[in-house]
Amino acid sequence: MTPQTLAKPISPEAYLAQEEQASDRHEYIQGVIKPMAGGTPTHHKLAFNTAITLKIALKKQAYEIFHADQRLWIPSQQIYTYPDVMVTGKPLVLQEGRKDTVLNACLIAEVLSPATKNYDRSEKFHYYRSIPEFQDYLLIEPEQLFVEHYHRQGPKQWSLTEYTAIDEVIHLVSIDCDLALADIYEDIEL
Template sequence: MQITKQRYYTPEEYLELEEAAEYKSEYIDGQIIPMAGGTINHNRISLNLSAALNFAFRQQDYEVFMGDVRLWIPQKLTHTYPDVMILAGKPEFFNNRKDIILNPQIIVEVLSKSTKGYDSPAETLCDREDKFQAYRTISTFQEYLLIDQTRIHVDQFSKTGKKQWTLREYDEEDEAIALATVPFEISLQNLYNKVKFDPVESEGESADVEGLG
């Protein structure tokens, strides 16, 4: 296998390249990593959640941002695009740029079998762990949702103390997810509304939840 030398990019070079790029990429400690393309299920879940959050917070001091807003994690030298971010109060911007924020309270990622172009479940798991570790260096970060787009399954991590987090899993259609750090609840039926699962990925069972909700 041919080994090529990897180029190191500065954060400034990344931002300049990203301005002109046709597709989004993440920046991780000098590396520019193209993001995998989104799917219809990914889009449906993100929209279902964001719409419900935006409606719930219309009279409250919280703000919701979707995947086009970038997050800068200074301790990890990382620029990334979380699927959904919830902020309490006013956003803090990186270098006064209105497209890069610093202070999310809740981060939501919609997962797929492939992350950053890898197909191995082990690589995907590693990526999930690395991102969570990076997010935990953000002082305002209190809660993390991982939503599976290939089946009904959500992991909810909530901060309970310094270096202490609890995990709750959801995998039944009649359950509802209650966020721990903001006043918001959504049923799995509404979260997965109109989502259609691949029968192969759900072990041959019919998993069309288009009619849910």
């Protein structure tokens, strides 16, 4: 039996060329391309509800709100990913030479799934924390009424608040916005 050979890392440029032709989305993690898992209807509804609620709350303010298909580049980690929901400040900061990849996420929300929840809570959160503008991280549980809110308190310091009641409201200090759990979980059967 011969040892299995490891695939040669792919350059960011090769990934972008492949991604432009792909019908499905893929993450790029330090030279490795990984397919992104498809979401359930509940997953999509939670992400959409969150994005719409943020869009309404931040209307006419200096923010952009993205849902699902907007690519984020984390240069210090060599990561391309597609957060479920992302808020950036204006002006939008794009990757040099690109019109489809943003850099300046200040808030990211991920809807958890059995396949990704450990990654979203650990390595992915670690990658996101290297973004200088990044201040708020929401992890939304689709199986129960439960949202984890991480907020940057200072360099290398984050606070966690857990929300479990439909009448609770998350205050996002970094963008001065309130996000009601009732709006996130609207029309979701638990």
